[in-house]
Amino acid sequence: MxxxxxxxxxxxxxxxxxxxxxxxxxxxxxxxxxxxxxxxxxxxxxxxxxxxxxxxxxxxxxxxxxxxxxxxxxxxxxxxxxxxxxxxxxxxxxxxxxxxxxxxxxxxxxxxxxxxxxxRRHSSRFPFSARTLPTTLLHELAEAVHAEGAQLGYPDPEETDRLLRLTLEAERRTTADRDRAVESRRWVREPDAAALGIPPLAVGPQDYRDRLPVRDFEAHRHPATLTAQAFEQQPTIAVLSTPHDRRADWLRAGQALQHALLVATAAGVRASLLHQALEWPDLREQLAKPENGPVQAQMVIRLGYGPEGPASPRRTAAQALEEG
Structure with a gap:
């Protein structure tokens, strides 16, 4: 063409x-x-x-x-x-x-x-079912990430619990940090004319159990509009990492992340991003296990079968495109 x-x-x-x-x-x-x-x-x-x-x-x-x-x-x-x-x-x-x-x-x-x-892809911050993801799909996701210069690892149940506890610790810190909490809360709102931010209902329900801290955006909940629901007992978690941690590596990690998310979407699998621990340098260091070598964690992904959930709005092409 x-x-x-x-x-x-x-x-x-x-x-x-x-x-x-x-x-x-x-x-x-x-x-x-x-x-x-x-x-x-x-x-x-x-x-x-x-x-x-x-x-x-x-x-x-x-x-x-x-x-x-x-x-x-x-x-x-x-x-x-x-x-x-x-x-x-x-x-x-x-x-x-x-x-x-x-x-x-x-x-x-x-x-x-x-x-x-x-x-069709968008994050689903709702509880997923107990249905296990096919091994072939897990391999496909890892191959998609590898094609973009990154790697995807699947922690075992014990390691998954450790990663979720790091997520909970990050949420607690963000809640206690006034500047971060205010900044986060500013983006969870009814969309404005520019269609930015996350509508409160897209945040998902709250899980009050202590064991499984899959509670996205804990620092800026809207409890009046959300109900408590139990999340899956054994979530499927993936950790996306890169060998280095430079700006180009961050861009490669983003491409790898989106490639994997689209493969998952095409297979009918939902995903949400557990980014909280990545926002604190000391917690981010703990996301990658030393025995896996000198890798840099870039994203933690929760995968599963479940409801689609509401999508966050997007700007139009005209709003995002500048004149050349």
């Missing part, structure tokens, strides 16, 4: 796919611009939507942009072009996180079902 065939409708569809990606607290911290002379889509950080207290170094922002970048690559290939990707292409422009040039005809077709899954 010739790049001359990129019309406004296709461009908006590609950007809409990017905007459908998950982001920390649904801040959608990205901006897009098409450089028409080179047919290159630029992805920039929206610094005004960064989280100064929760994410001071911007790691979660880079992961969020990495998720959007994977969707761009997928959409570009879906429409028949080869996505030529560069991470951090201009050292003198730190806000330019990635570019995707629309190359010649795509050399291969995207995995069937992944593009359709872009529009």
């Amino acid at each position: 010739s790049t001359e065939l990129l019309d406004v409708a296709n461009l908006e569809k590609i950007v809409s796919a990017a905007v459908a990606a998950p982001s920390i607290h649904n801040t959608q911290p990205w901006r897009f611009r098409l450089a028409t002379e080179t047919m290159t889509l630029q992805i920039r950080a929206a610094a005004d939507r960064g989280l100064r207290h929760i994410d001071p170094c911007g790691r979660a922002l880079h992961l969020s942009v990495g998720c959007a970048l994977f969707n761009v690559r997928l959409a570009v290939a879906h429409f028949g072009w080869e996505p030529v990707t560069r991470l951090l292409p201009r050292p003198d422009e730190p806000g330019l996180l990635a570019t995707v040039r629309l190359g010649g005809t795509a050399r291969f077709s995207p995995t069937p079902g992944l593009y359709d899954a872009v529009w």
